[in-house]
Amino acid sequence: DAKTTQPTSMDCAEGRAANLPCNHSTISGNEYVYWYRQIHSQGPQYIIHGLKNNETNEMASLIITEDRKSSTLILPHATLRDTAVYYCIVVLTGTASKLTFGTGTRLQVTL
């Protein structure tokens, strides 16, 4: 699986959009970009995934660059409950393969 690089930490004011970047410059054509988050010591929670098109669901939007070497997770209106560690993970398609977690980005949402 391709390696990802994320900033160690970010702050965001409540109500503002949180934009979390991820670099995955060695991603191959059959690898998806997945985002998970972990609130305190809870189990990781799936947020969104994509292959090459931008995606949106009720939690977030995922913007993937045309060359697929980077992506941005957008939480449109961050709340205090979005304070968590966010993980960008690249996963091979067509398999139920393991998730390889890095250190992620610690997002702190403040009043």
Add this chain to the structure above:
Amino acid sequence: EPEVTQTPSHQVTQMGQEVILRCVPISNHLYFYWYRQILGQKVEFLVSFYNNEISEKSEIFDDQFSVERPDGSNFTLKIRSTKLEDSAMYFCASSEFLGQGAHEQFFGPGTRLTVL
């Protein structure tokens, strides 16, 4: 909403003892996983399980570890002879295979294992 459940939430054991961590995956899921997270460290993959056999395992998953699906609902992780360094949060996850790429994994709340 269906969810993965794990029991117990906290297990304290003496070094050298056997422990069994239990998980009930989401009912229509076919793929099952165990991960662990030592305090302050990354979430690490241990093992994946499909069709009643191990699909993949990490270097951490040595002969001291085993997994089993003893019936149609439970998925267990056994550590035969616990060591101090096995102290960690253990997460179970499950997924349904939806074809190309889509295998969102649902995680349980975890079991905190403390080895004394």
